[in-house]
Amino acid sequence: MSDVPFKERVNAALQNPDRLRAISSGAEAAFVKRNIVLESLPDPDATRDLARQIRAHTIAHLDRYLAEFEANLTANGGQVHWARDADEARQIVLDIATRVGAKRVAKSKSMVTEEIRLNAALEAQGIEVWETDLGEFIAQQAGDHPSHIIVPVMHLTRQEIGRVFHEKLGAPYTDEIPELNLIARRTLREVYLSADMGITGCNFAVAETGSICLVTNEGNGRMVTALPRVHVAVMGMERIVPTLDDLSVMLQLLARSATGQKLTVYTSLVNGPRRPDEEHGPEEMHVVIVDNGRSRALASDLAEILYCIRCGACLNVCPVYRAIGGHAYGSVYPGPVGSVVSPILGGVPAFADLPHASSLCGACKDACPVRIDLPTLLLRLRRETVKQGQQPGWLSAGMKGYRAVATSPGRFRLAARLGALFTRLTGGRWFRGSLPGPLGAWTRYREFPPFARKTFQQRWQERSRHD
């Protein structure tokens, strides 16, 4: 998490209107495509209901399906490791890297490896780490962080990328997109061919086959799992589906919701290391199953967030995300889903502001392919921030004051009359401008409506008299 407070991160983001415009239009374009392509399903609503049932059923039997997955992958020749937290997960990967003498690692895009801060740990051991997803590669070269879980550098322009490639890779400056792609292709070809170890995430794990399913449009996921001699996949422990048939349902929704494609270009099922009669493919294949707070979520009233398939649709549709961009969330997981996942994984105190970074408009719930009730989860987390004393003092004092007034008829009547009197004395003019002192921040973008000249109770009594 970031040391800079949320409001300062938001202010920093607002200083760069070009970036915010790029994010907003990118997110909107992705969502428009999603809407069109979702309709190509015979009955999108029924498919979403089914996908939700599959996720719910899987999570309700998570122990059984994880054990089944482990048994099947082991039978396929793969090795399964379990990590209670980020430290253990990093250590497992480091131990494998050390044992096989890895000097260079090629990675395909993975949220969970960012969550456990794997790259820094590998680099601290003197191991070179190359991100290979084009967007992640650019972010890594730029020393920047991804701002979107599907389109990592939605916030950068091609001119900025051209300068980064020129400075970091020594390529002649260009802002032509095909040229920029070619520079990345050439650089990463050499990386794939020389890397000792490939690291991936895991979009889905299939219990009945012991497969991990990886989806990429660029083909980097296939490169990373086919060329280096060791493949390590890191998976959040909820990323499992029982059967191939269930997988086919989730795949109907993942690409449609994420990028507006019917299916991702490369949907790979990796079922273990290469077989004795195969020439190519990794000699070893490892899967690290990561808990890192997920079992805590499972035990809470936020368990539904474990249904998430990381499509990013809730980011694209969120008015808050579109207005502040991904960086302001200060977490690996931005947007509405990030506002729920980040406090679960990183602790409520560290991310107490995020559940409030929502207008509760419900667009995320509508967009979610598995219909996660994100607004309700955000409200539950808000309650939790209060319980844990993470609410600012002024807000707690204000809520206490309001409660004192609103729970006593006498005090409520008195307060309403004072408000009405105040309006009459000032003619309502005082409120037209901004409120005084710290309250002025609220009226910078809104009008503060004057209190009614007569209270509701007064008008009700007058009305009763007329009848």
Add this chain to the structure above:
Amino acid sequence: MTNAREDILRRIRAALDTAPVDALPDAAPVRPANTTPRAGGGLEQFVEEASKLAAEVIRVESEQAAALQVAALCEERGWREALVWDWEEIGVAGLEAALAGAGVEVHHGGDPHALEPVPVGITGAEAAIADTGTIVLRSGAGRSPLASLLPPVHVALVDGTRIFPEMRAYLESLGDAAGHVRAASNLVFISGPSRTADIEQTLTLGVHGPRELIIVVYGGD
């Protein structure tokens, strides 16, 4: 230190025991009929969908015509070398002779560094899926995943009678789908050439994998 595996499974069981029932419905999912695609789903739809994804689809009558078509592509495009799956794995009679006739040097395997400059990879898809324009490739002995990945052009041969309306129909056709899938180390669904839109949402082909996918469909209606 206790065992992480046992610890995690114990945490999960404890969480599931205490979770509110309505939060975690137990019901096994039942797939309603209307979640599978409408009628159609044949060769026509496959060609249409694959073409939308910027794959080039060439339809020919027979295996022999397919073999000649691939050889003609090699001559036309000046490909002197090709990374090719074992002949029996592609299963197109006459392909070996046709490529020899076109003077193409064939690699069935080799060191990836040495294979990197090869201009074309030739494979045989075990099935195709109409509603997403997808071909299905299964790795194995004589079926290297690199043939569909390293060269800038991937030519895939598809039997026109092996086209399924959607992924589920393909899986059902396998009988024991799980057994079939895990018998291979790797199975990939390919829908069009490698693509990215990571820079300013502008579509570009061939960022890591092939920038061209040519699908030669033989037979079928």
